[in-house]
Amino acid sequence: MQLRQRFLALQSALDAHQPLWRASPFYERRPVWCAHWPALAEAALGLDEAQFEHLSDNGEALQAWLTPLLPVATRLEALCDLPALPPRDLPPAGDQFNWHIPQRKREQIEAFAAHGPAAGAPLLEWCAGKGHLGRRLALSDGQPVSSVEIDPTLCEHAAHLAARADIQQTVLCADALEAGARRHVRDHTVLALHACGELHRTLVRHAATDGAHSYRIAPCCYYRGAQAGYHPLNRDADLPLDGHTLRLAVTETVTATPRIRRRLARDQAWKLGFIALRNALLGDAIRPFRPVPPTWLTGEFADYGRFLAAREGLPLPDTVDWAHWLAIGEQRRGEVRRLELIRHAFRRGLEMWLVLDVALGLEEAGFTVRVGTFCDRALTPRNLLVLAER
Helix, strand or coil, rough: CCCCHHHHHHHHCCCCCCHHHHHCCCCCCCHHHHHCCCHHHHHHCCCCCHHHHHHCCCCCHHHHHHHHCCHHHHHHHHHHCCCCCCCCCCCCCCHHHCCCCCCCHHHHHHHHHHHCCCCCEEEEEEEECCCHHHHHHHHHCCCCEEEEEECCHHHHHHHHHHHHHHHCCEEEEEECCCHHHHHHHCEEEEEEEEEEEEEHHHHHHHHHHHHHEEEEEEECCCCCCCCCCCCCCCCCCCCCHHHHHHHHHCCCCCCCCHHHHHEEEHHHHHHHHHHHHHHHCCCCCCCCCCCCHHHHHCCCCCHHHHHHHCCCCCCCCCCCHHHHHHHHHHHHHHHHHHHHHHCCCCCCHHHHHHCCCCCCHHCCCCEEEEEECCCCCEEECCCCEEEEEE
């Protein structure tokens, strides 16, 4: 299937099922879709904990469970099925490359570097951090590398590591969103491994005039820079999105440790317990929930609730049964997780739509484009790579 065909088919499927993936059960106790797909809602809410954990951790099992209840799930799975891009053998980087690189990051860099052709032009690493990816490809492809990074501390680290490894690397301390940074793109192979949101989209918006030799983009954090609305990159995109909705595409936690998962579970239960208390006092309504300072999550639930009530001007009764509201929060978390299973059936489809929007934007700018995976999703869920050559 051609990229545009796949894009339009995904857009049609997502558009026809918007109620299922736009509504967040975190904010809406029973999203509107529950009334229109009652059997689906009943099946989700009826899952016991063992069944739920099995479906959460096993994509094939979830697909089999969903298919008779939600036939579009099979269609989405087929539309999201892209082959791995062909890898190439890279020469060993040597011990000096591994300095200061966590293992998972190192494996992602190796996979990204191996699943694209040898660079035929000088390299430009976009949003480079410490410049690890640029150094790796400079070693393997024999090209000079420049690295664009906004953080002065990371720029210092990149320059130090390049000198230590005796690699020709120019570190450019600049804001990738400013027009001046894009003058470095011309005649370069541009590398963007998990450049967030508008940081990768700005490359595509100006690809027709910036004069790059080629692009290698693995998008990430699609919601960044789109809080006020998503601005598509290709002429056929017609799916209204905002930053809140775009977060759905990056909700997977397959790389989270058990400790992090336990912490996230407790945090969500506390948030939902407070929201239930607030709604009991003020009436049910969808209200924003602003980020909470990490220090508020280090004490007891009662302290957390009082901090939030003070911040939001919520008058509390003289006595509050905090244990009761914590239990309500834990119960609500169970419901939210089960209803989110349905919403999550659309997250890879939404991500694929966003990545294909990048690909088609580059195609319209005059590039020949390929899209595929560069690693297993257990290494990183953001494993889609766009290769664009003139």
